[in-house]
Amino acid sequence: MPKLFSGIQPTGDLHLGNYFGAITNWVDLQEEHDTVYSIVDLHAITSEYDPETLRESAVDLATDLIASGIDPEESILFIQSEVREHVELQWIFNTVTSYGDLTRMTQFKDKSEDRDFVSAGLFDYPVLQAADILLYKASRVPVGEDQIQHVELTRRIARKFNSRFGEFFPEPEPIVGKAARIMSTADPERKMSKSAHDKHAIGLMEDEDSIWEKIKSAVTDPGKAQGDEMSPGVANLFTLLELTAPESTIEDFREDHREGNLMYIDLKEAVYENLMSEIRPVQKKKKELMKNRSHVEDLLEEGKRKAKEIASGNMEEVRRMVGVGPKS
Numbered sequence: 001m002p003k004l005f006s007g008i009q010p011t012g013d014l015h016l017g018n019y020f021g022a023i024t025n026w027v028d029l030q031e032e033h034d035t036v037y038s039i040v041d042l043h044a045i046t047s048e049y050d051p052e053t054l055r056e057s058a059v060d061l062a063t064d065l066i067a068s069g070i071d072p073e074e075s076i077l078f079i080q081s082e083v084r085e086h087v088e089l090q091w092i093f094n095t096v097t098s099y100g101d102l103t104r105m106t107q108f109k110d111k112s113e114d115r116d117f118v119s120a121g122l123f124d125y126p127v128l129q130a131a132d133i134l135l136y137k138a139s140r141v142p143v144g145e146d147q148i149q150h151v152e153l154t155r156r157i158a159r160k161f162n163s164r165f166g167e168f169f170p171e172p173e174p175i176v177g178k179a180a181r182i183m184s185t186a187d188p189e190r191k192m193s194k195s196a197h198d199k200h201a202i203g204l205m206e207d208e209d210s211i212w213e214k215i216k217s218a219v220t221d222p223g224k225a226q227g228d229e230m231s232p233g234v235a236n237l238f239t240l241l242e243l244t245a246p247e248s249t250i251e252d253f254r255e256d257h258r259e260g261n262l263m264y265i266d267l268k269e270a271v272y273e274n275l276m277s278e279i280r281p282v283q284k285k286k287k288e289l290m291k292n293r294s295h296v297e298d299l300l301e302e303g304k305r306k307a308k309e310i311a312s313g314n315m316e317e318v319r320r321m322v323g324v325g326p327k328s
């Protein structure tokens with residue numbers, strides 16, 4: 001089976017953008033791939049964070065991932081910093097990464113824009129990402145649109161390493177899920193995001209009343225209706241409906257919209273009902289898992305063991321090729 005790697009940062013609570021844009025895709029891909037999923041805490045520390053709660057956030061995120069359907073029997077699920085080879089490979093990759101390529105990363109430009117302090121770690125972040133992927137020799141990487149550039153850089157790093165030291169790493173391809181962009185219900189011109197204010201994200205684990213409040217007050221047609229075109233807010237509600245409702249329901253609402261009979265409150269109710277039927281079981285599973293946190297810790301320990309086994313074998317080979325030690 002093809003090898004697949006992806007990572008997610010333990011910052012903030014998961015929202016519907018993460019769930020539909022990344023996690024459901026991760027879950028589906030488990031069947032036909034050897035999947036390795038990592039909670040990338042070393043990436044999270046490149047931005048403001050609280051050292052007191054980082055570990056707890058990582059375990060919380062693992063709980064959410066398992067509740068969402070990541071199966072630790074089928075996938076390797078682990079915390080990045082527990083497998084130290086990631087950082088060792090990053091350093092070696094630093095020597096085959098073009099400085100010019102790094103300066104062209106748009107995410108770095110965006111993230112560094114309004115900061116007083118921009119760390120070298122933030123600049124070097126994509127090289128750690130390349131090390132994450134290639135340490136497991138993964139050839140596929142499910143990500144959102146914003147990460148495609150980092151996967152392309154990973155390919156360039158693999159190519160450079162292979163030409164300098166000998167054929168070893170695959171050149172991985174990104175896999176972009178079908179819900180590449182879920183927008184904020186409060187402002188459908190911007191992406192739903194963790195860092196933004198609470199009202200711009202609907203949490204996967206948020207309580208039902210609060211989710212209904214956000215959907216009920218979702219922006220639909222700001223200003224006047226735009227002829228046949230769907231406003232961004234209505235389009236976003238349709239996106240959520242398409243992700244959760246049966247085809248016949250979706251078709252009925254599309255028809256109402258075409259004919260100009262669509263009542264937005266009906267659409268919102270349908271979005272809410274179908275969304276809750278999808279995520280209610282996830283919320284329930286999370287509650288069960290929370291009762292026994294040490295079980296999740298045990299699963300992560302097992303994930304670390306499996307990840308480490310692959311990582312240490314590959315790293316041994318890399319050291320030999322590059323001419324550095326220790327041998328094992």
Ligand code: AMP
Pocket residue numbers: 008009016017018019020021022142143144145146147179180181182183191192193194
């Ligand atoms: P982030 O929250 O930016 O760390 O992203 C974690 C994962 O969720 C990445 O794969 C993102 O591409 C995906 N993601 C984040 N926000 C959205 C969104 N609004 N719509 C779709 N996918 C998203």
Ligand code: TRP
Pocket residue numbers: 005006007008009040043128129130132133141142143147
């Ligand atoms: N940079 C990714 C993000 O912000 C997270 C990430 C770290 C990742 N390492 C990775 C994604 C390796 C895919 C593969 O979403």
